[in-house]
Amino acid sequence: MKVTQRQLRRIIQxxxxxxxxxxxxxxxEPEEDxxxxxxxxxxxxxxxxxxxxxxxxxxxxxxxIVAEDYVAHVNWHCSHPEAMEREGIxxxxxxxxxxxxxxxxxxx
Numbered sequence: 001m002k003v004t005q006r007q008l009r010r011i012i013q014x015x016x017x018x019x020x021x022x023x024x025x026x027x028x029e030p031e032e033d034x035x036x037x038x039x040x041x042x043x044x045x046x047x048x049x050x051x052x053x054x055x056x057x058x059x060x061x062x063x064x065i066v067a068e069d070y071v072a073h074v075n076w077h078c079s080h081p082e083a084m085e086r087e088g089i090x091x092x093x094x095x096x097x098x099x100x101x102x103x104x105x106x107x108x
Contacts, residue, residue: 067105074098 003011022028049055077083 065105067102070105071102074102 046056
């Protein structure tokens with residue numbers, strides 16, 4: 001269906017009249033479930049399941065941290081302090097915190 005320029009102007013004018021007719025914000029009634037998705041989600045597609053065969057698990061997914069990788073990362077940053085300054089990480093993590101993290105990972 002094509003909308004002529006005249007029809008479009010009339011539609012816009014009607015909407016503006018409705019908006020300008022409101023005198024107080026309290027007079028506006030919110031649309032129920034406006035951000036819920038609702039009826040417009042005809043076919044929710046799980047692209048991960050299509051590409052990998054594994055469906056998306058609900059909730060937050062946390063990747064496991066391998067202790068050796070973390071230790072290597074910390075060691076690299078200890079031997080290259082200029083990289084931390086270049087990245088804007090100037091605040092140092094206290095040694096006690098680093099020791100506690102490594103102990104909790106079973107590395108120390």
